[in-house]
Amino acid sequence: MEAEANYPRVVIPPPTPTASLPCAACPLVRENLDLRWQAGFWQSCFRRAKEREHLLHQEIEQLKAEIRSLEQRLYGRQTEMPPGEAPNAAKRPGDPCKPKPQRRRGQQPGNPGPVRRRHEHLPVKDEVVDLPEDQRLCAACGQPFAAMAQTDDGDILEIEVRAHRRRYHRKRYRPTCRCATHPPVIAPPPPAKLIPKGHLGISVWVYILVQKFVCFQPLHRVLRDLATHGLDLSAATVSDGLHKLVPLFRPLYQALIDRHLAADRWHGDETRWPVFERTPDQTNAYWTLWVFGCTQAIVFVLDPTRCHDVPENFFGDARGICNVDRTATYKAMRQVKEGRIALAFCWSHVRRDFLMILVSWPTTLETWAWQWLERIGELFDRNHARRAVRHDPAAFAAADQRVRAQVAVIAQQRDSELQQPDLHPACRKALTSLGNHWPGLTLFVDHPEVPMDNNASERCHRGPVVGRKNFYGSGAIWSGRLASMLFSLFQTLGLWDLCPRRWLTAYLTACAEAGGQVPANWQQFLPWRMSKEDYQAWADPTAPPNEKAATPYRSS
Numbered sequence: 001m002e003a004e005a006n007y008p009r010v011v012i013p014p015p016t017p018t019a020s021l022p023c024a025a026c027p028l029v030r031e032n033l034d035l036r037w038q039a040g041f042w043q044s045c046f047r048r049a050k051e052r053e054h055l056l057h058q059e060i061e062q063l064k065a066e067i068r069s070l071e072q073r074l075y076g077r078q079t080e081m082p083p084g085e086a087p088n089a090a091k092r093p094g095d096p097c098k099p100k101p102q103r104r105r106g107q108q109p110g111n112p113g114p115v116r117r118r119h120e121h122l123p124v125k126d127e128v129v130d131l132p133e134d135q136r137l138c139a140a141c142g143q144p145f146a147a148m149a150q151t152d153d154g155d156i157l158e159i160e161v162r163a164h165r166r167r168y169h170r171k172r173y174r175p176t177c178r179c180a181t182h183p184p185v186i187a188p189p190p191p192a193k194l195i196p197k198g199h200l201g202i203s204v205w206v207y208i209l210v211q212k213f214v215c216f217q218p219l220h221r222v223l224r225d226l227a228t229h230g231l232d233l234s235a236a237t238v239s240d241g242l243h244k245l246v247p248l249f250r251p252l253y254q255a256l257i258d259r260h261l262a263a264d265r266w267h268g269d270e271t272r273w274p275v276f277e278r279t280p281d282q283t284n285a286y287w288t289l290w291v292f293g294c295t296q297a298i299v300f301v302l303d304p305t306r307c308h309d310v311p312e313n314f315f316g317d318a319r320g321i322c323n324v325d326r327t328a329t330y331k332a333m334r335q336v337k338e339g340r341i342a343l344a345f346c347w348s349h350v351r352r353d354f355l356m357i358l359v360s361w362p363t364t365l366e367t368w369a370w371q372w373l374e375r376i377g378e379l380f381d382r383n384h385a386r387r388a389v390r391h392d393p394a395a396f397a398a399a400d401q402r403v404r405a406q407v408a409v410i411a412q413q414r415d416s417e418l419q420q421p422d423l424h425p426a427c428r429k430a431l432t433s434l435g436n437h438w439p440g441l442t443l444f445v446d447h448p449e450v451p452m453d454n455n456a457s458e459r460c461h462r463g464p465v466v467g468r469k470n471f472y473g474s475g476a477i478w479s480g481r482l483a484s485m486l487f488s489l490f491q492t493l494g495l496w497d498l499c500p501r502r503w504l505t506a507y508l509t510a511c512a513e514a515g516g517q518v519p520a521n522w523q524q525f526l527p528w529r530m531s532k533e534d535y536q537a538w539a540d541p542t543a544p545p546n547e548k549a550a551t552p553y554r555s556s
Helices: 026-075 202-213 219-228 235-261 309-315 347-360 366-388 393-418 425-436 455-471 477-495 500-513 532-538
Strands: 265-274 286-293 298-303 320-324 341-345
Touching (some): 202 219, 202 235, 202 477, 202 500, 219 235, 235 298, 235 477, 265 455, 286 309, 286 455, 286 477, 298 309, 320 455, 341 347, 347 366, 347 425, 366 393, 393 425, 455 477, 500 532
Parallel strands (some): 320 341
Antiparallel strands (some): 265 286
């Protein structure tokens, strides 16, 4: 009835008698006109019914497409590789939309083999393997074997984790003179403790922090692992100790923010992070964990809201280019409206629009979606080739022209299809979004250093998302603040090829020597401020050498 109300009812006036006709013919004329009126009425009803049926059929197809899209997100493969192969229309010889052959798993022909992992940095514990005495004799005559100078050597990798009590004995002295200069009993100070009056050593706290914020294990699972080594700890004791460690990382966290804002190229993303401490202004547990990164620092920010105030307050007076997705939060930033920060939108999110069309409309729009996926893939390939020759001016100029030509092809195809009146609504929606975000999507053309996608920030969120699934976010606000600080520190250390365990041991030792406070030389623990000797001592032994590791000690 609602669909019928959208169409005007056709009203045919009743028949009018004609005076010129004979009286015998008047009933026939009236019957003829009445039948014509009824025919017109039922034809209009049939036309309205057909229109309603067409609208309902379109609505059903749209709902089926949404169901297929939701099923793909919930039950489908998480990879962004297109499902199946392209239709037959896209497999003709010479067709530019012909899909690439599926690559087999494992080592690819022509690629260099994997490099054997080296373990020379590990200490060696020698072990002599000898024959039993009864087997060092000849079985026939009983003469002993002669030992050779050469041995058959081999290595076996082992690891030993052992919990122990570190019992210290403080020597005590008493003065033998009567000068009254010293107290009656003289003793050295006790070993430095990270938490005054605490009984957990630095190695225990390093183990807990690394397992929770580098390996993303829940605290109860970490404590169960320690219990298998004979160390049974109370969860309340460990939680209280973690709360006391929060002030030790605040200056380092602020230094990461300052270093991040000193750059002019960033990437940003956000994800859900539950915090189960109730506040008067927060009615639910859904907080947001933001990540902002550059080439030298990664910063996580925990905030109860997902509005534009968070990145707006974070960036302040900074100027530059930020890779983001198409969330309206970033578009509403004051810096963006004033032109101080330019947003480079992610082509991977654009590609997902056409992948969803391929999943939602597999029969009607498969060929069309495959063609657009091929155009976007070609743009990725050409830009990758351009970035590979950015140090060669001649080769870069030729590669740059190929990138610009592909961008022009995509823009022309988009505009020509949007002018088609019978374009499918799903196609029109994807192409309209492509046109609305076109300035940000093509920002990489004039700035080759800007990536086409925002995958760097999504990779930063990969570990915290695993932690969110393992230990369900944070139970208190201070716990969430500690998580954001340590996520930032450990991922920044990874950028500089530093071992988080070695670095954390050195830093917490300095904090313990400072009486459980932030040490005076805390800036020397920043990757860009540390000395060459410290960098070599805290470097990740498994990380391959790179340009950044060669010059880690940079001035701020």
